[in-house]
Amino acid sequence: MAVNTQGPQLALSDSAARQLANTTKTAPQLGTITPRWLVHLLQWLPVEAGVYRVNKVKNPGKVEVACGDRSEAELPQTFVDYEEKPREYILNTVSTVLDVHTRISDLYSSPHDQIKEQLRLTIETIKEQQEGELINNKEYGLLANVDKSQRLTPRTGAPQPDDLDELIAKVWKEPAFFLTHPLGIAAFGRECTRRGVPPPTVSLFGAQFLTWRGLPLIPSDKVPVTNGKTSILLLRVGEKRQGVVGLYQPGLAGEQGPGLSVRFMGIGRNAIASYLISLYCSLAVLTEDALAVLENVEVTKYHDYRDTYK
DSSP states (O other): OOOOOSOSOOSOOHHHHGGGSOOOOOOOOOTTOOOOHHHHHSEEEEOBTTEEEEOOEEOGGGOOOOOSOOSOOOOOOOOOEEOSSOEEEEOEEEEEEEEEEHHHHHHSOSSSOHHHHHHHHHHHHHHHHHHHHHHHOTTTOTGGGOOGGGEEOOSBSBOOHHHHHHHHHHTOSSOOEEEEOHHHHHHHHHHHHHHTOOOOEEEETTEEEEEETTEEEEEOTTSOOBTTEEEEEEEOBOTTTTOEEEEEOOSOTTEEETTEEEEEEEEOTTSEEEEEEEEEEEEEEOSGGGEEEEEEEEOOOOOOHHHHTO
């Protein structure tokens, strides 16, 4: 015969008390949201009619000038010629239609507004896609627009300090930052540790970044990692520096940010409200030496540091 050892209940239980208590609720959390440092570090230029034309000089070496000649010799005659068919960048569109049932927004919007949260999470997802396109788009993405002369491979597979120095030599006119997958940064950190030259850090946007030669290594999980290999990019940014610039369409109806538009599309007979969310953007590399890449960087190489310090 079983014996009841708990005895009579002397006070209100937790489970019963919770029926009268309010639960503190967070806003919806989305694990795919990243800091999107690349978007913050680029200079963004407004464009007209969704088109940005990059005009370049043709045959710059043929521009002749004279210097230090004190004779009365005839001065050279010259002119600066332009490319007749410059490249034009057309803005790309990242868009979706968000549907919210009016019953949901009417009944369940306290303490968090359902429409606001649905829009916030959808916009965050679109912005994540935007950064991915800036890196990987086959037409205007960074990886697809590195000139052949600006492509390097690491000497030993893993990213050595010497390899990043070679990148700096390629983008030596005011380079701004390296860009790679977090695994690429970790691999570079291991190689520096093995050499006994741990890279210093710098604070940007309230976060800490590893640096090399004073240039921050910016992480982005949008840089592909394939078969244990990734890429490390080095950028010069800004229109005045003839670097890499971001492009967006200003003055949109329902504008919520640079190139970002949210427009209410109405309520259907099924009581579902629809919102059109669109983001118009692109990216331009103004000169070939504004961008370089270290390709096929191994990120799975580790060391036994006990051997290093014997």
